[in-house]
Amino acid sequence: MARLRYQQTARSGRARAGLLHTRRGAVRTPAFMPVGTQATVKTLMPEEVAQAGADMILANTYHLSLRPGAEEVAALGGLHRFMAWDGPILTDSGGFQVFSLAANRKLDESGVSFRSHLDGSAMSLGPERAVQAQELLGSDVMMVLDECPPPGADRAYIATALARDARWAARALAARSEGGGALMGIVQGGVYHDLRRRSAELLLELELDGYALGGLSVGEPKEIMMEVIERTVPLVSGAGPVYLMGVGDPADLVRAVGLGVDMFDCVLPTRTARTGALLTARGRMNIKNARYKDDPRPVEPDCQCPTCRRFSRAYLRHLYMAGELLAYRLNTLHNLHFVLGLMERLRQAIAQDRYEEFARGFLAELELGQQ
Amino acid sequence: MARLRYQQTARSGRARAGLLHTRRGAVRTPAFMPVGTQATVKTLMPEEVAQAGADMILANTYHLSLRPGAEEVAALGGLHRFMAWDGPILTDSGGFQVFSLAANRKLDESGVSFRSHLDGSAMSLGPERAVQAQELLGSDVMMVLDECPPPGADRAYIATALARDARWAARALAARSEGGGALMGIVQGGVYHDLRRRSAELLLELELDGYALGGLSVGEPKEIMMEVIERTVPLVSGAGPVYLMGVGDPADLVRAVGLGVDMFDCVLPTRTARTGALLTARGRMNIKNARYKDDPRPVEPDCQCPTCRRFSRAYLRHLYMAGELLAYRLNTLHNLHFVLGLMERLRQAIAQDRYEEFARGFLAELELGQQ
Numbered sequence: 045m046a047r048l049r050y051q052q053t054a055r056s057g058r059a060r061a062g063l064l065h066t067r068r069g070a071v072r073t074p075a076f077m078p079v080g081t082q083a084t085v086k087t088l089m090p091e092e093v094a095q096a097g098a099d100m101i102l103a104n105t106y107h108l109s110l111r112p113g114a115e116e117v118a119a120l121g122g123l124h125r126f127m128a129w130d131g132p133i134l135t136d137s138g139g140f141q142v143f144s145l146a147a148n149r150k151l152d153e154s155g156v157s158f159r160s161h162l163d164g165s166a167m168s169l170g171p172e173r174a175v176q177a178q179e180l181l182g183s184d185v186m187m188v189l190d191e192c193p194p195p196g197a198d199r200a201y202i203a204t205a206l207a208r209d210a211r212w213a214a215r216a217l218a219a220r221s222e223g224g225g226a227l228m229g230i231v232q233g234g235v236y237h238d239l240r241r242r243s244a245e246l247l248l249e250l251e252l253d254g255y256a257l258g259g260l261s262v263g264e265p266k267e268i269m270m271e272v273i274e275r276t277v278p279l280v281s282g283a284g285p286v287y288l289m290g291v292g293d294p295a296d297l298v299r300a301v302g303l304g305v306d307m308f309d310c311v312l313p314t315r316t317a318r319t320g321a322l323l324t325a326r327g328r329m330n331i332k333n334a335r336y337k338d339d340p341r342p343v344e345p346d347c348q349c350p351t352c353r354r355f356s357r358a359y360l361r362h363l364y365m366a367g368e369l370l371a372y373r374l375n376t377l378h379n380l381h382f383v384l385g386l387m388e389r390l391r392q393a394i395a396q397d398r399y400e401e402f403a404r405g406f407l408a409e410l411e412l413g414q415q
Numbered sequence: 416m417a418r419l420r421y422q423q424t425a426r427s428g429r430a431r432a433g434l435l436h437t438r439r440g441a442v443r444t445p446a447f448m449p450v451g452t453q454a455t456v457k458t459l460m461p462e463e464v465a466q467a468g469a470d471m472i473l474a475n476t477y478h479l480s481l482r483p484g485a486e487e488v489a490a491l492g493g494l495h496r497f498m499a500w501d502g503p504i505l506t507d508s509g510g511f512q513v514f515s516l517a518a519n520r521k522l523d524e525s526g527v528s529f530r531s532h533l534d535g536s537a538m539s540l541g542p543e544r545a546v547q548a549q550e551l552l553g554s555d556v557m558m559v560l561d562e563c564p565p566p567g568a569d570r571a572y573i574a575t576a577l578a579r580d581a582r583w584a585a586r587a588l589a590a591r592s593e594g595g596g597a598l599m600g601i602v603q604g605g606v607y608h609d610l611r612r613r614s615a616e617l618l619l620e621l622e623l624d625g626y627a628l629g630g631l632s633v634g635e636p637k638e639i640m641m642e643v644i645e646r647t648v649p650l651v652s653g654a655g656p657v658y659l660m661g662v663g664d665p666a667d668l669v670r671a672v673g674l675g676v677d678m679f680d681c682v683l684p685t686r687t688a689r690t691g692a693l694l695t696a697r698g699r700m701n702i703k704n705a706r707y708k709d710d711p712r713p714v715e716p717d718c719q720c721p722t723c724r725r726f727s728r729a730y731l732r733h734l735y736m737a738g739e740l741l742a743y744r745l746n747t748l749h750n751l752h753f754v755l756g757l758m759e760r761l762r763q764a765i766a767q768d769r770y771e772e773f774a775r776g777f778l779a780e781l782e783l784g785q786q
Contacts, residue, residue: 082733082734082737082739083730083733083734084734084739084741086739086740086741087740087741087744088741089721089741089744111733111736111737112708112729112733116708116709116729119709120709120711120727120729120730121711126727126729126730126733127730128725128726337483337487338487338490338491340491340492350460354499355499356491356497358483358487358491358497359454359491359497359498362453362454362482362483362497363453363454363455365482366453366482368453368455368457369457369458369740369743369744370455370457370458370459370460372740373458373460373740373744
């Protein structure tokens with residue numbers, strides 16, 4: 045039986061809806077995965093995440109390997125039991141954090157050595173260990189270790205990196221144990237279409253369980269990002285689910301779904317919530333603004349989230365200004381409901397073959413808010 | 416109809432159980448009121464507080480008067496609507512915080528002037544304004560403004576203060592509007608029994624809706640505190656509910672219930688939770704301790720709280736060490752369940768006339784943990 049099976053159920057233009065069958069149940073796609081970096085979607089209980097509409101969450105192998113440790117989580121029965129999340133969990137390889145958080149990085153064919161951002165201790169990570177750590181966590185969908193080229197890396201650098209990425213992917217696949225979860229590859233290549241194609245070709249030969257687009261939303265212009273997505277998705281969409289890593293801005297989600305992306309993860313809804321930024325159909329609402337001091341209305345009048353059903357903007361502002369921990373929780377609930385509700389609306393629009401109409405309306409409403 | 420009616424339903428020695436009928440429903444006594452200082456029981460949703468077993472909560476008039484303001488809360492429909500708590504709310508007068516947090520205090524017969532601890536702005540509080548602010552909040556059970564004598568105040572100081580307290584209580588009563596909530600007096604007198612008696616006599620003349628014991632648990636030895644409670648409760652217990660302010664240590668709760676106290680409030684369970692201290696039958700568990708790193712057991716094996724039902728000590732320790740906000744929430748849930756569960760067990764023990772047996776067993780178990 046396949047470790048991961050993508051079943052398309054509807055199509056609207058290039059947008060597609062379906063089910064992603066994992067060993068821990070099906071995930072409705074297009075899917076947004078809330079991020080539970082340290083074995084918790086910050087401030088929330090697992091059932092609140094599920095009730096918000098999440099079928100699958102993401103956990104970070106780097107953070108959990110440092111604290112409490114992959115072996116420690118395994119000894120406690122695995123990540124699902126540890127954090128009491130029964131649904132599927134996708135884990136990243138740890139590579140992105142090594143390349144963004146860790147210090148003293150040294151990269152060679154074997155892998156990458158670095159120092160922990162927590163205590164400076166010397167560590168190393170190779171493709172085999174990345175798989176082993178994810179298996180210890182009990183991951184249902186694992187990602188291969190790849191390099192995230194530094195911003196501004198040139199063509200030659202990127203070409204060298206993606207070739208090594210493919211060799212690492214082969215080693216990752218060989219290292220996976222019989223009972224291991226699915227393993228997805230990551231197409232790199234920066235903004236160069238021929239390099240993206242080369243990366244996709246090398247990875248497709250390995251017959252991985254699905255393919256992600258990496259190295260995007262790292263500072264390049266939005267239109268360039270969308271063009272890369274548009275040209276790369278068709279290269280891999282016949283070979284399983286397509287996952288756009290690290291993208292969670294509502295407008296980006298809508299547009300990327302229109303280009304055939306099936307899966308997303310991002311800290312945006314949860315992280316912005318903790319800064320007092322609430323996602324709405326008309327853009328972000330800064331709840332700290334004094335204009336909300338006496339505002340008895342919910343953040344969004346038609347929102348059915350636990351925050352909007354009972355609490356006013358004035359209350360949310362009060363909690364935030366008073367430094368109350370409940371502020372972060374109520375804001376996080378709303379933002380997750382907003383993004384997960386958006387995915388549900390996208391799935392429905394695709395099922396009814398009216399993706400274009402929905403996307404046009406959604407993006408126009410967002411723009412109204414920016415005027 | 417009485418604004419507050421205490422109905423005794425059972426007795427065991429001097430301990431009594433009953434119902435406190437407020438305009439927003441009945442409260443089972445002995446009752447512990449979680450503290451929602453800034454219109455939130457920190458980290459929790461209202462329904463979590465209710466599910467933990469709380470019938471009534473306490474809110475702080477001082478904090479809410481400073482931020483967002485009593486008038487502002489009134490304009491938003493009152494505190495119940497603001498924070499979405501449908502049950503009864505008891506508010507303090509603000510006096511305790513004025514005497515513990517505010518700067519530049521000046522006290523005279525009219526009231527007390529001071530500077531806000533938030534922004535230094537000049538403010539004043541008298542018995543009439545204390546009632547008005549509580550009515551603006553929509554309080555169901557209000558407290559009269561009184562002075563909290565400074566630690567180490569002598570007999571003469573305390574005697575002068577309690578006489579003024581009684582005059583303030585009369586003014587508070589006169590200031591209460593037709594639709595205002597119940598109003599409770601506060602028996603002061605330090606550790607001097609004759610002064611406590613004098614304070615009680617002066618307040619009883621006013622026929623307030625119930626009586627609290629103030630100025631305890633402020634540094635005096637435990638045995639002295641218990642002796643004051645023992646001798647003061649009988650003075651007022653015939654005239655409504657008896658409320659011991661600011662006491663929430665589990666052993667103190669058990670002993671004070673045995674002396675006839677009906678109501679308690681304290682930040683102890685919620686505040687200690689946020690420092691990583693978990694309440695158990697054997698005393699406090701410091702979840703930061705390295706010994707819990709690999710401990711798969713719940714905090715208390717037989718606890719039915721949302722934390723213990725699903726999460727291990729190892730997980731709680733991980734969250735706390737990682738600085739995750741969920742740590743504060745899960746710890747708070749457990750501690751509130753512990754204290755509110757204790758009140759339920761006390762009510763049952765009283766109903767079955769076996770308070771003494773229960774108290775002996777509970778206190779012996781606690782002592783075992785301290786060995």
